[in-house]
Amino acid sequence: MSTDFNGKVIAITGAASGIAFATSKLLAGRGAIVAMADRNEKLLDTAVSELKSSGAIVTSTGKFIYCILSF
Amino acid sequence: MAIMTSNLVLDVRDAAAVESWIQATVKEHGKLDGAANLAGVIGPTIGITGIEDIPLSEFDFIIDVNLKGVFNCLRAEMKAMNEKIKGGEQKLGSIVNAASIAGMIGMAKNPAYAASKHAVIGLTRAAAKDCGGGGVRVNAIAP
Numbered sequence: 376m377s378t379d380f381n382g383k384v385i386a387i388t389g390a391a392s393g394i395a396f397a398t399s400k401l402l403a404g405r406g407a408i409v410a411m412a413d414r415n416e417k418l419l420d421t422a423v424s425e426l427k428s429s430g431a432i433v434t435s436t437g438k439f440i441y442c443i444l445s446f
Numbered sequence: 447m448a449i450m451t452s453n454l455v456l457d458v459r460d461a462a463a464v465e466s467w468i469q470a471t472v473k474e475h476g477k478l479d480g481a482a483n484l485a486g487v488i489g490p491t492i493g494i495t496g497i498e499d500i501p502l503s504e505f506d507f508i509i510d511v512n513l514k515g516v517f518n519c520l521r522a523e524m525k526a527m528n529e530k531i532k533g534g535e536q537k538l539g540s541i542v543n544a545a546s547i548a549g550m551i552g553m554a555k556n557p558a559y560a561a562s563k564h565a566v567i568g569l570t571r572a573a574a575k576d577c578g579g580g581g582v583r584v585n586a587i588a589p
Contacts, residue, residue: 384472384475384480385478386519386523388456388484390484398484414485
């Protein structure tokens, strides 16, 4: 099984916390482009800020959040 | 067909919003290789009420988010992935849904969550059959 997610586009719901947040962080750290979605705006903001401070490049198109990480 | 919503947040119970989000993702990045449908709720009375006492609204809420939410996501994701595969822009796709141990065994005072997670497993199996050997795999985790 490949652990290289370079350039893979992955959509994750519930991404602001728990398993989904950990998955977002892990995959982005392996080069994936992660589209993070959550119902809780505040929690999502916090999650994205944390990824940003770990080196993530965060882009958003319209009102959606994408996250490209180069750890 | 996709409508850009004006909310940053996504409620998986809103089928149109989910479709919008997936379409926007594919439009921006050209493909959709994978998806993890992990949004879910346990409800305020889990472990406290059984079938006789659980509020009707709570039962509906848990089914709506955990089952219908996953359905909405699967629908949008499968459409997007299969379209891209058909067009030769990608070869494979992989979707993972959140089931649970509660989706495999029965538990007292856990009617709605268990029902919703059993249903996620059923839906996952159906989705896998829908995708056949076309390149998209659909599986579930049961933590």
